[in-house]
Amino acid sequence: MLNVTNPMLLALVESTEQALPMWALIAYLVASVLFILGIKGLTHPRTAVRGNLMSAVGMFIAVVVTLPAVLGGLGWGLVIGGVAVGGAIGVVAATKVQMTAMPQMVAIFNGFGGGASIFVAWAELTATGPTQAAGSQMLIATALAGLIGAVTFSGSFIAYGKLQEFKIFWNPWVLPGHQLLNAVLGVAVVTMAVLVIAYPGGAVWWYIPLVIIALVLGVTLTCPIGGADMPVVIALLNSYSGLAAAATGFVINNTVLIIAGSLVGASGLILTAIMCKAMNRSLANVIFGKIDATKSVSADDIYAGKIKATSGEEIGMMLDGVQRVVIVPGYGMAVAQAQHAVRHLYNELEARDVNVEFAVHPVAGRMPGHMNVLLAEVDIPYEKLIESDDINPSLDTVDMAIVLGANDVVNPVAREEDSAIAGMPIVDVDKCRTVVVIKRSLSPGFAGIPNPLFALDNTLMFFSDGKEAVEEIVAAVKEN
């Protein structure tokens, strides 16, 4: 049994016993263990489904044991009503969403998680009232939950807008003196946080400008970040939503929020680090830096007279008699929804004893693992998806590389020291015997630099929409 002479345990029991019975606290422990096992399961292909279910069961337990604490009165109806509305929205969104729109969906869910933290902290603040002086722990935690939650909320919705390609987000927004603006907002938000903490009586009022400024900060931090850096941003916002939940845990002295929130915070940071490494850039560089095309090479110098255009028919003929083909998918495949056409091409070529593989760059697409999701949707076998580092050494034995809507991740200038993307690991498609690049035009990728790959002797450009291009190639292959 509990040793109530232990002051630490006594403190914990006293702070929570009015609200929650001991068995609920024990159930939180069970839920925490399920979250840990669940996240661990999600890191291995064989245990992933079970891991996700375990964590869902943990969530169910944590919520259900909390309900008796609110039994009776109007509160009961509010909770049931809220869960019904939120649950219905969640079910519809999760079942209707197309796999190509998955990054946006994850961004929105993430935003709502952050939003919930803002409102829980706010609710607790109003419930405490100025007379029962709130402790400084609660006030600090409230300020943090509001701050992180608000940045997550608005940042996630801006990310959603960018991923959905709303017109206003077509170009990254950079205001004059953007860094200064961020700095001013940062100082302002910290000031508000200090006021919340220093003046418990007025905390409930200072909290409002705190949240508003943090919401603006989420917008100004996310807006300048370009599309190709989205995998980093999504992973980072994911981490923030966990940290917001953990901060909320400190507001209400709840261990399961702290544990679950920390786990998410850690996993989001790990993914963020993986994404940054795949671009050979630091996190600070992604958030605050712009890619500087210091050695600006004019596109005309590189491309003039060296671009060879091709057609589906010609590619179809070239594919007759090849042995090994590598497809390099990029965001263009997602935009064109070309994954089904790619599957047809894969089927046709494999039926002709061609070995078809996919070279997947870690940051291809708009979220971590984006290409893997799309190719899994069309049943491309898992072992056919190969990480760029693993496929690079054998690319010189490849007859044809088909670059589908990727650009910067196959740009050979990354190997040159003074280029804007110097040191970024790339897929070395230029080593393949023939490279076909399917692209609408010669416009540069996110890095804003021309790609000498397009001008190589062994490169052919197929100017077309990704889906139509692949369908034309399939038709041509079938005729042979």
Add this chain to the structure above:
Amino acid sequence: MLLLVLLLTILMLAIFLGFEIITKVPPTLHTPLMSGSNAISGITLVGAVISAGQHATTAAAIFGTIAVVMATINVVGGYMVTHRMLGMFRKKG
């Protein structure tokens, strides 16, 4: 104060545990890990239920209910979308 130290201890241990259990994640699982952990961050729902349910003040009840709706979208949507994605990965296994 003692409670705070206790909770901070839990926080530190959980963060380190998080870094330790996620070792090498294959790229195929990057998205499911992200959306699955995203669903877990909806644990704020527990806090939201307490805020809405205790109904301490009208404002707290309103804010709590908004939080319940938001967190439930996060939880239900997050788990379902992750399950749907993992189903696509599994059918070839």
